[in-house]
Amino acid sequence: MDNVWIADLRADWNSAPLRYLPRFRDGSMILDVLVQYPIPIPAYEKILDHRDLYHGQAPTMEHIVADLILAKHEDLNIVDQEIGHGTQSHKEQVLVSMWTAAYASSENSNVKLFTVPDIPFHPDGSGKCGIGLVKRFLEFAVTDTDTADGSWSSSFCPPGAITDLHWDYHGGSQIILGISTKKLWLFWPPTEKNLAWWRKHNLRPTSSSTTLEAIHNLEGLTVLYQRGRQAFFMSPFHIHAVLTFEVSAHSGTPVWDYNTWKDTARRMTEWEVAWAWDYFENGHSCTDGVQALQYLLHAMERWDKLHKKLVKKKCVSKEDLVEFGNWVKIYLKKVEQNLVSMES
Incomplete structure (x- = not known):
């Protein structure tokens, strides 16, 4: 296996509408470096079969939109992609950015991109689905709520969004379930070498330049091209970044295993x-x-x-x-x- 397949993703990123969006150059630089990576980049291995993952019904994009609309504004962290952190923007702007980004057709489109990395399930949205992990996941684990239902939430991103380098739960693993996705995930394990580099970045805002630095300096890079409803298991303290190619949403819950x-x-x-x-x-x-x-x-x-x-x-x-x-x-x-x- 080599990295030629990433060139196809780079071609997608260099085409409309992505080439007309605020973070086009950031994503293009990251994909250029990945294509030229000196060794074949291994595929991320902790893939799950979503059909054997949960009971109840998986949320749809309609459920995710309902969660967003029904959420209290103070419960949402809306990230402006141009500045890379939370803003006082409103959920209406998030929804508008989803379709304006999808139809951007010129370099002067002035499209703003907003992502919401953590939308809680609402009883009248995804909460209706009654989703819960199957028993085998909880034999040696607990959730945030001590039940199989867990503590589910969703991430909602427009095309052209980049989730910059970070790690998530401090100790907990995550079950990630794709709702509708076209994303490229980059993962690095918490090895001694990687942690020595991460010391200065932990809990700090990062950018595409941080991701480029990681690609050049860290060890153990693996990639996952997530499409559709693909699910996977993310171990704790894995450093990762994500590029989004289409309007995408995934749901997830932490587990302490x-x-x-x-x-x-x-x-x-x-x-x-x-x-x-x-x-x-x-x-x-x-x-x-x-x-x-x-x-x-x-x-x-x-x-x-x-x-x-x-x-x-x-x-x-x-x-x-x-x-x-x-x-x-x-x-x-x-x-x-x-x-x-x-x-x-």
């Missing part, structure tokens, strides 16, 4: 606790350190819930449960103590 704890989350939680405590050496403020610890406190409370669940089920060896329980106890206390110390 014991096997992922053993593989990744334990090591990364310890790394992030140390990062928060050494915020000054990492070029960050005390506020950044407090924010990281607040995220981690939520994660530690979920790990504590999971430990109690596994003790009741007796589905993990006694030795492993003792190790897991001791770690939860130590790090829950450490996060709480550090948070009190930094907030005082």
Whole structure:
């Protein structure tokens, strides 16, 4: 396998309407570098069969639009693509940007792009679908709500949108379900080399230049060309960026999974606790350190819930449960103590 197939995506990006949108040059530079990547870029492997993922009904684009319309404005983080962070824009502007972007036909189109990365399910929107994870996903895991329904939300993006480099839940994995998608995802694992580079970027705004720097400097890059209803599993603390080619939406829910704890989350939680405590050496403020610890406190409370669940089920060896329980106890206390110390 080589990277020639990415040239087809680059051709799409260089065509109307994408070439007339605000982040055309950013995406074009990223795709150019990917096409010229010195080795074949492996495909992301943690793909899920959406037909074996959930019970209930998967949301449609109509449900996602209903969630957006019915959401309270204060519950939405509307991102202006030109400036790269949340704005005081309104959801009506989001909907308008979806179709004006899709029909942009000149370089003077003045189209504004807005994305909403986290739209909560509304009872009269996607909440009607009654979606929940199948039991096998929760045998060794808990959700935000301690039920199979989980804590679902959706991301809604216009064509030409770029989600700049970041990572999501601090400790939790994610189940991502495509609703209607045409996206290119770039993933980097949290290796020692990648984390040394990420120290200065953690909790900071990033841009396309950060993504280009990552492509050149980080290891373990994998890619996923997500189309339609394709679903996948995202392990915690994976650094990623996304290019959107058509109006796209996906839904997802976080899960705190014991096997992922053993593989990744334990090591990364310890790394992030140390990062928060050494915020000054990492070029960050005390506020950044407090924010990281607040995220981690939520994660530690979920790990504590999971430990109690596994003790009741007796589905993990006694030795492993003792190790897991001791770690939860130590790090829950450490996060709480550090948070009190930094907030005082």
